[in-house]
Amino acid sequence: MDMSRTSSSGGARERLVVIGGDAAGMSAASQARRLRGPDELEIVAFERGHFTSYSACGIPYWVGGDVSERDQLIARTPEEHRERAIDLRMRTEVVEIDVAGARVRSRDLDSGAEEWTAYDKLVIATGARPVRPDLPGMDAPGVHGVQTLDDGQALLDTLAGTKGRRAVVVGAGYIGVEMAEALINRGYEVTVVNRGKEPMSTLDPDMGRLVHTAMEGLGITMVDDAEVTKVLTGDDGRVRAVATEDAEYPADVVVLGIGVRPETTLAEAAGLPLGEHGGLLTDLAMRVRGHTDIWAGGDCVEVLDLVSGRERHIALGTHANKHGQVIGSNVGGGYATFPGVVGTAVSKVCDLEIARTGLREKDALRAGLRFETVTIESTSRAGYYPGAALMTVKMLAERRTGRLLGVQIVGREGAAKRVDIAAVALTAGMTVEQMTALDLGYAPPFSPVWDPILVAARKAVTAVRNNTR
Amino acid sequence: MDMSRTSSSGGARERLVVIGGDAAGMSAASQARRLRGPDELEIVAFERGHFTSYSACGIPYWVGGDVSERDQLIARTPEEHRERAIDLRMRTEVVEIDVAGARVRSRDLDSGAEEWTAYDKLVIATGARPVRPDLPGMDAPGVHGVQTLDDGQALLDTLAGTKGRRAVVVGAGYIGVEMAEALINRGYEVTVVNRGKEPMSTLDPDMGRLVHTAMEGLGITMVDDAEVTKVLTGDDGRVRAVATEDAEYPADVVVLGIGVRPETTLAEAAGLPLGEHGGLLTDLAMRVRGHTDIWAGGDCVEVLDLVSGRERHIALGTHANKHGQVIGSNVGGGYATFPGVVGTAVSKVCDLEIARTGLREKDALRAGLRFETVTIESTSRAGYYPGAALMTVKMLAERRTGRLLGVQIVGREGAAKRVDIAAVALTAGMTVEQMTALDLGYAPPFSPVWDPILVAARKAVTAVRNNTR
Structure with missing residues (x-):
């Protein structure tokens, strides 16, 4: 047990501890290291898994075979981090x-040994955990989450060892639809079972309907408005079907893509402030509110939605990387x-x-906003140019x-x-009227003369003008 | 000769005259008609050519065969305009x-008959004319501009009747490089002769160099820093080569892609205000400065560059369409x-x-700005995702x-x-630091976790921070 703070000849040497x-x-660790050398800052990082700095977003493409290895x-291995004088404890x-x-307090997952490590500065980056409904059969062999590289490997092992070609994906959010593609690419008959009225609940239902229709067109069986009640197993104990209240869907493999929640068990036990979505609350420098020396970022925090003015939880690698960069800069003295x-x-x-940004109708209503909606169809390229694809x-x-x-x-290539x-x-903070004047790139292979975004903005201007209430 | 103003039972009927x-x-005519019916507004439009409302930007793709007809x-034919109660005089x-x-005063180009037409409101949309150097042989058969549909048809006729497969494109701006593609697609050996040090003078030379290299990689012979002195003709009077001071380039067909100037001969003769690039000057409502009832838009006007605060001339269909929309709204009472x-x-x-926006180095210098430049390489998709293409x-x-x-x-697909x-x-008016926080769409098939624009913005932030002068 090491409670001491070491010093270098150049003065007090601080210790940064990173969880995750x-x-x-x-x-965060890398950016802090860039700004402060090992003489000034000791960095200790704890990771409970086998991997560091990997693209969880890439797992569906690895499972689907687009990515072979x-x-x-993996953007950076433990060894590469250690070469940068980061004391990484896998x-x-x-x-x-x-x-x-x-x-x-940390525990070595192989030996079980525990020890305390003091910190001057702490970064909490504990990520998210997949939602896994507490239903019968959910832990049966053949049922897989896809949150970590270990999960991805386990799923690939199952696929390699399974003769049947029927897959059921539970959930029709990003993970669900991407896993549907992955399983189609591997030759499976795919059924997506979804509790929402339409897939992609991050879209309004009218746009989700377009996704539903297009996915059916891809040969995927879409079961909406259906709650999974249990996973049925065969004599061998493996999954054989997914049951809803109304029906059973035969399955040789089941993939859970129901979404994630912030992994804040540790933070909650430590009395750190959590928001209404269960994520850590930070200030704009990503410092945990009310704490001078604790930062948090990535999938375990809530973020400010600039449009609604409220906190949200969004688990996405692009935000996690930005958070790390910001935290590392601040911890490093920038x-x-x-x-x-x-x-x-x-x-x-x-x-x-499929793409979205800003508020859905229900988000806007919840934020107390009144609004007009418009929907247009246009094409990705000039209508006469080969490959021009419709988008809504x-x-x-x-x-x-x-x-x-x-x-x-919702559209095809270029949408x-x-x-x-x-x-x-x-x-x-632009208005739709300001948007109609945007100087966007135009040439026939890239856009109609009015880009689809401008077509929508023009129609929105008319809608706003026509409603003077 | 009709100098009268007609009236409808509903009151004074105005006449809008459109040139071009x-x-x-x-x-402009269509938008004005949408807002005011024929009882309120008579619309007379003059066009000296054979076509209306067509995509000049699409001509290279028609010549190259991507567009078959x-x-x-043609977005709207004369007949379609007439159905909307526009008195169109072709x-x-x-x-x-x-x-x-x-x-x-107008002239029927077939009969030679002239007449005067009075207007209450006038829209000048006379477009641009291609730069055609006054050099020996420039009018020889086999030398073509590509500004109008008639030009495109004449070039296609020449290509159909020419046995040789050697093409010289004069000029390496947008029209020049797009025509190089068109001629390659038709199986020609293409030489691009360009007076600039690099192709694409709308880019800085270091980025133009990348275009040069890539075009050579496509099998195009790039001749930079070369002034054409004459077009050489054979015994049949047809083009046989393009000569520069140093060399001759054999040519069975020559395409001029040197750029355009505002077509403001009429406006100049009428004493209307022109800017330093020869384009009409308007206010923000596209009204010609100093004139209450005259509007102008499209390739014959200068536009305000919001970054430099100066007027520029940019001939581009997307601006012309926006101008028409704005003019039509204002003329129509909106x-x-x-x-x-x-x-x-x-x-x-x-x-x-190839893409650009804002100022090049020389534009910024001319505007009195000091600046940092950064250049980065990244990929269109996550590096591990199939089809990820490098871009600078x-x-x-x-x-x-x-x-x-x-x-x-400068890059490949997705750049x-x-x-x-x-x-x-x-x-x-964002700063590069603000840009580093932009919430751009991320998924492995669409972008690295840091979009290339964000990678550049991050490097630019460092450059700005490091130079405190």
Whole structure:
């Protein structure tokens, strides 16, 4: 047990402790290291798994075969971190944060040995845990989550050892639809069972309906508005079907893509402030509220939604990396902030592209906003140019002010990343009328002369003008 | 000769006269008609050519064979305009604007007959004319501009009747590089002769160099820093080569892609205000400065560059359509403005994508700005995802303030339209530091976890921070 703080000849040497070795934690550690050398700052990082700094978002593409090797998903290995003078303790889980004592208790998952490590500065990057309904059969062989690389490997092992070709995906959010694609690519008959009225509940139902239709067109069986009641197993104990109240869906493999919750068990036990979605609450510098020397980032925190003015929980690698960068800068003696999100997300299922940013109708209502909605169809390229693909764009604009509130897009190639235009406009607080004048890139292979986002903005302007209430 | 103003039973009926039947003119006419019916507003439009409302930007793709039929480039025919109660006079050229008399003199190009037409409101949309150097042989058969549909048809006729497969393109701007692609697609050996040190002078030379290299990689012979001195003809009077001071380039066909100038001969003769680039000057409602009842838009006007605060001339269909929309709204009794441009342009040569927005280094210097430049390489998708293509992003940020000044991108699939992110950020006046927090769409098939634009912004932040002068 080491409670001492070491000193270097150059003065007091501080110790940074990082809990969690993926995107947020290791980005923070790396950025802090860039700003402060080992003589000034000791960095100890704990990771309970086998891997560091990997792309969880890439798991569906590894399972689906687009990415051939697991290691391609690993941005930086434990050895690479250690070469940068980060004392990385793999397979070591932090089991307690003692805030008053400024120390953490860790357990070596192989030996079971525990020890306390003091910190001057602490970064909590414990990530998220997948929602796993407490239902009969949920732990049966053949039922898989896909949150970690270990999960991905276990699923691949199951697929390799399974003769049947029937897969059921539970959940139709990003993970669910991406896993549907992965399983189709591997030759499975895929059924997606979803409790919502439409897939992709991050979209409004009318846009989710387009996803439903397109996924059926891809040969996927879509079961909406269905609650899974249990997983049925065969004589061998393996999964054989997924049951809802009304029906049974035969399954040789089941993938859970129901979503995630912030992993804040440790933080809660330590009395750190959690928000209404269960995530840690931080200030704009990613410092845990009310605590000078504790930072938090990644999937375990709530973030400010710049459009609604409320906290949200969004588990996404791009935010985790930004958080890590901000935390590392501040811990390293620099200055940076994470101002918040507008809720941008893009996804695809085979050639279907899905994107959203800002508020859905129900988000806007909850935030007390009144708004107009418009929906338009346009094409990714000039209509006469080969490969021009239809897309549907829905836009929400605040009543009276005309401020952009949100955009949703469902289409084919060239649809999804157009949402970035709206993401920047949301960040800048633009009105839809201002958007109609945006100087966007135009040439026939890239866009119609009015980009689909501009077509939607023009229609939204008319809707706002016509409603003077 | 009809100098009368007609009246309807509902009161004074105004007459709108439109000069020019392409994007700006006919968009203005159509929008005005939407807002005011024929009983209120008579609309007379003059077009000296054979076509209305067509996509000049699409001509390279028609010549190259991606677009099979000329008529696919026509958004609205003369008949369709007439069905909307627009009195469209084809093959009729306006030869004089009498501002004091509020009338225009037109000439029927087939009969030669002239007449005066009075206007209450006038829209000038006379477009641009291609630069055609006054050199020996420039009018020889086999030498073609590609400004109008008629030009495109003439070039296609030449290509169909020419046995040789050697093409020389003069000029390496957008039209030049797009025509190089078109001719390659038709199986020609293509040489591009360009007076600039690098192709694409709308980019900084370091980025133009990447285009040079990539175009050579496509099998195109690139001749930079070369002034054409004459076109050499054979015994049959047809083009046989293009000569520069140093060399001769054999040519069975020559395409001129040197750029365009505002077509403001009429406006100049009428004493209307022209800017330093020869384009008409308007206010933000697209009204010609100093004139209450005259509007102008499209390729014949100068536009405000929102980044430099100066007027520029940019001939681009997307602006022309916006101008027409704004003019039509104002003429029709509504209200709209065109606030200006940030100078966004995208183009491609085969699979090479080229984009720019904002200021080049020399633009920034001319505007009196000091700046940092950074250049980064990144990929269109997550590095491990199939099809991830390299792109180079150059970013300019103002010294001290860190305000974004410009972005240039050269890459492959997925590169060009990323410039829209920067276009919106420029419009909003964002700093590169603000940009690093942008919530852009991320999923492995669409972007690395740090979008290339964010990678560039992060490096620009460092550059701005490190230079405190």
